[in-house]
Amino acid sequence: MPVMQRIVKPTTHRSKRALLAREPKLVENTKNALFIKGRKTSGMVVNCMKDLYDIKKPHGKILNRQNDILPFENITPVEEFSRKHDASMFMFASHNKKRPHNLILGRMYDSHILDMVEFGIERYRGLKEFKTQKVSLGIKPCLLFAGELFEHNHEYRRIKNLLVDMFQREKIQAVRLQGLEHALLFTAAEDQIYLRSYRIQLKKSGSRIPRTELEEIGPSIDFKVRRTKISSDDLFKLACKRPKELKVKKVKNISKDTFGTQHGRIHIPKQNIKRLQTRKMKGLKKTVLEKEEQRKQRSVDAKTDIQT
Amino acid sequence: MDVVTKVLEEAAKHAEQFKSIHVEKHLELEYDLGTLLAVDTNDLDLRKIRSKSDRDQYFKDLARDNTQLLLNKIWELPTERVEEAVVAKLPAPTFVLPREKPLPKQKPLTKWQKYAQEKGIMKTKKSKLAWDGTLQKWVPRYGFKRAAAEEEKNWLLPVPDRGDPNEDQFTKKSKIKSENVAKNEFQRLRNLAKAKNVKIPRVGFLSVDKLNSKQLGEVVSVAKASTASLGKFQGNLPKEKRAKNIGPLLPSGRKRKLAPPTPVQERKSNLDILDSILNKKPKLDIEKAVNRSLNTEQQEQSEGTKSQKKGGKRRKGGKKGKGAGKRTGTKPKGGKGIRKPREKTGRKRR
Numbered sequence: 001m002p003v004m005q006r007i008v009k010p011t012t013h014r015s016k017r018a019l020l021a022r023e024p025k026l027v028e029n030t031k032n033a034l035f036i037k038g039r040k041t042s043g044m045v046v047n048c049m050k051d052l053y054d055i056k057k058p059h060g061k062i063l064n065r066q067n068d069i070l071p072f073e074n075i076t077p078v079e080e081f082s083r084k085h086d087a088s089m090f091m092f093a094s095h096n097k098k099r100p101h102n103l104i105l106g107r108m109y110d111s112h113i114l115d116m117v118e119f120g121i122e123r124y125r126g127l128k129e130f131k132t133q134k135v136s137l138g139i140k141p142c143l144l145f146a147g148e149l150f151e152h153n154h155e156y157r158r159i160k161n162l163l164v165d166m167f168q169r170e171k172i173q174a175v176r177l178q179g180l181e182h183a184l185l186f187t188a189a190e191d192q193i194y195l196r197s198y199r200i201q202l203k204k205s206g207s208r209i210p211r212t213e214l215e216e217i218g219p220s221i222d223f224k225v226r227r228t229k230i231s232s233d234d235l236f237k238l239a240c241k242r243p244k245e246l247k248v249k250k251v252k253n254i255s256k257d258t259f260g261t262q263h264g265r266i267h268i269p270k271q272n273i274k275r276l277q278t279r280k281m282k283g284l285k286k287t288v289l290e291k292e293e294q295r296k297q298r299s300v301d302a303k304t305d306i307q308t
Numbered sequence: 309m310d311v312v313t314k315v316l317e318e319a320a321k322h323a324e325q326f327k328s329i330h331v332e333k334h335l336e337l338e339y340d341l342g343t344l345l346a347v348d349t350n351d352l353d354l355r356k357i358r359s360k361s362d363r364d365q366y367f368k369d370l371a372r373d374n375t376q377l378l379l380n381k382i383w384e385l386p387t388e389r390v391e392e393a394v395v396a397k398l399p400a401p402t403f404v405l406p407r408e409k410p411l412p413k414q415k416p417l418t419k420w421q422k423y424a425q426e427k428g429i430m431k432t433k434k435s436k437l438a439w440d441g442t443l444q445k446w447v448p449r450y451g452f453k454r455a456a457a458e459e460e461k462n463w464l465l466p467v468p469d470r471g472d473p474n475e476d477q478f479t480k481k482s483k484i485k486s487e488n489v490a491k492n493e494f495q496r497l498r499n500l501a502k503a504k505n506v507k508i509p510r511v512g513f514l515s516v517d518k519l520n521s522k523q524l525g526e527v528v529s530v531a532k533a534s535t536a537s538l539g540k541f542q543g544n545l546p547k548e549k550r551a552k553n554i555g556p557l558l559p560s561g562r563k564r565k566l567a568p569p570t571p572v573q574e575r576k577s578n579l580d581i582l583d584s585i586l587n588k589k590p591k592l593d594i595e596k597a598v599n600r601s602l603n604t605e606q607q608e609q610s611e612g613t614k615s616q617k618k619g620g621k622r623r624k625g626g627k628k629g630k631g632a633g634k635r636t637g638t639k640p641k642g643g644k645g646i647r648k649p650r651e652k653t654g655r656k657r658r
Contacts, residue, residue, distance in 0.1 A: 023412070024412040024413075025412060026411075026412055028408050028409065029408075074572065074575075076570070076571055107406070109408070109409075110409055110410050111409075114406060140344060141344070142344045142345075142375060143343065143344060143345045143346070144371055144374045144375065144378070145345070145346070145347045146347075146348040146350075146352060146370055147348075147352055148350075148351065148352075150349070151347065151349045161403075161404075161406075164345060164405065165405050165406070168343050171342075171343075172398060173398060174388070174395045174396060174398060175344070175382070175395065175398055176393045176394070176395050176396075177382070177383070178393065179393075180379065183371055183375045185371040185374070187357070187370070189352050189354060189357050190354070196367050196368070198368070198375075200375060202379075205328075205329045209329050209379070209380055210379070211327065211328070211329050212372060212376045213327075213372065214372045216364070216368060220364070236406060239406035239407055240405070240406050240407070241411060243411050243412075
């Protein structure tokens with residue numbers, strides 16, 4: 001007889017917390033990204049990946065070993081990494097004759113692959129090649145997308161979604177206006193995607209709104225879109241499902257006028273006058289006969305009430 | 309007048325060096341201020357993008373304009389002052405991004421929780437310490453220093469009335485406790501298995517003081533099937549019936565189930581099937597082929613002899629001896645050929 005497998009409870013509070021942190025949550029934490037090297041890599045692609053890791057930094061993890069993985073042929077080892085490190089995004093660098101300077105961007109849902117895009121690096125200027133002041137670490141960038149491909153092409157639309165997911169950092173409720181320092185521009189034209197990174201300088205303009213000037217800080221990469229593996233619409237829709245608890249309930253019958261006064265509308269059902277209690281007096285006291293009649297009447301009333 | 313125009317001209321010249329905060333676009337951008345995102349769907353200047361020298365400047369100008377537009381929108385948002393910094397409150401993001409993990413599911417209730425809910429039994433908070441009357445001090449209900457308190461309290465245990473005086477009450481107590489712990493663990497696992505919808509094998513029979521008739525029947529049935537020959541040679545008592553619902557306990561009742569293949573295995577097996585179809589070569593079983601050729605030879609030979617016989621001997625009316633051949637409706641006689649007990653032969657039985 002097969003022995004029932006013992007399900008081990010976490011023994012320490014720390015491990016319990018670690019397991020809890022990995023469980024599905026209503027409001028999710030920021031997605032972590034893994035940076036993986038393939039069997040063979042080129043200096044260019046590794047530097048490029050490191051630069052992107054710098055952009056992603058507190059929420060990224062770089063794996064230094066070389067792995068004999070081909071994500072487009074067999075994704076399971078990457079999924080295994082993702083499960084192990086609790087990171088749902090990944091970047092995979094490889095280099096071979098057929099696909100030189102190859103960088104794969106992908107993301108997981110429920111530790112299974114959702115979308116994956118393969119880019120070939122055509123031209124690359126690293127972060128260090130620009131001798132300028134850099135932006136502070138961990139800052140939320142302004143994401144700019146240009147090109148009608150991002151809007152009209154289904155594949156590019158999903159790529160845009162993936163890029164936003166990769167570079168948007170954590171969700172925030174408020175932003176310090178002077179802290180808007182970093183802008184990332186993605187331009188799509190003719191099966192290429194151009195990534196440019198700028199530092200925003202806020203200058204005086206004579207009005208409240210500042211005049212912006214940009215300074216390129218790198219990296220500056222020209223990607224060529226190679227293979228893609230894009231999830232079906234059904235799966236994507238499932239992955240985008242919002243929890244019911246977080247949906248904002250519609251407020252009914254409450255309105256505000258131009259002065260900011262709150263108005264409420266109350267709906268009151270019709271009053272039953274027949275059962276109204278009037279003043280009690282000895283002279284109006286009912287006899288036994290009357291009481292009997294009233295009881296009958298009441299039962300009839302109740303029946304009609306139920307029917308209506 | 310001259311001076312005024314001069315100054316104005318200079319100012320205009322000075323202003324031209326800098327870009328304005330007002331940017332004109334053919335199509336308006338799409339913004340999502342919650343994620344600090346701006347999407348520009350205007351046509352790009354492909355000629356400039358293609359030329360290597362103009363490309364970077366073009367992108368810089370494009371980025372500046374779009375950033376300016378985005379910042380204009382952000383500066384319109386309501387602001388707050390938090391610790392010497394001006395902070396703009398962002399609206400909720402509208403750009404739909406997929407989740408990392410599926411929506412959290414509600415944990416299924418345990419058997420007790422379900423029962424308590426039905427009966428309306430509420431959990432009451434108990435203090436960690438409880439007053440002990442005999443020890444005259446506060447004693448923890450569980451955990452640290454509980455065992456010490458227990459030892460202090462029960463240093464002597466009375467033998468109950470009508471109890472066995474030779475029985476060790478301490479071992480009895482510890483046994484009861486360990487059994488309780490085991491039962492709790494079992495129930496926890498059962499709840500877990502139920503929650504995860506896992507079929508668990510039966511764990512045989514829990515130790516009960518007295519088995520009822522049904523349990524006894526089950527035990528007998530299992531015991532009988534537990535021989536080396538799986539109970540094949542065990543006799544039956546009169547009116548004995550095999551207990552029901554013990555299928556999974558018996559070796560014959562268990563079905564072997566293969567684990568679902570991993571993607572790699574599945575892929576390999578599928579490819580193997582495909583290969584076997586595509587690279588199909590007829591297999592040559594020499595023994596079979598020899599047998600077949602022999603068979604056909606024999607048949608041919610026998611056919612040849614038959615035709616010879618047909619040609620040579622021709623029966624002329626009436627029966628002649630044993631080799632007269634079969635006719636329909638005749639009674640089969642014993643020892644005449646192969647017996648086929650399963651097939652219908654002989655007379656019709658009514």
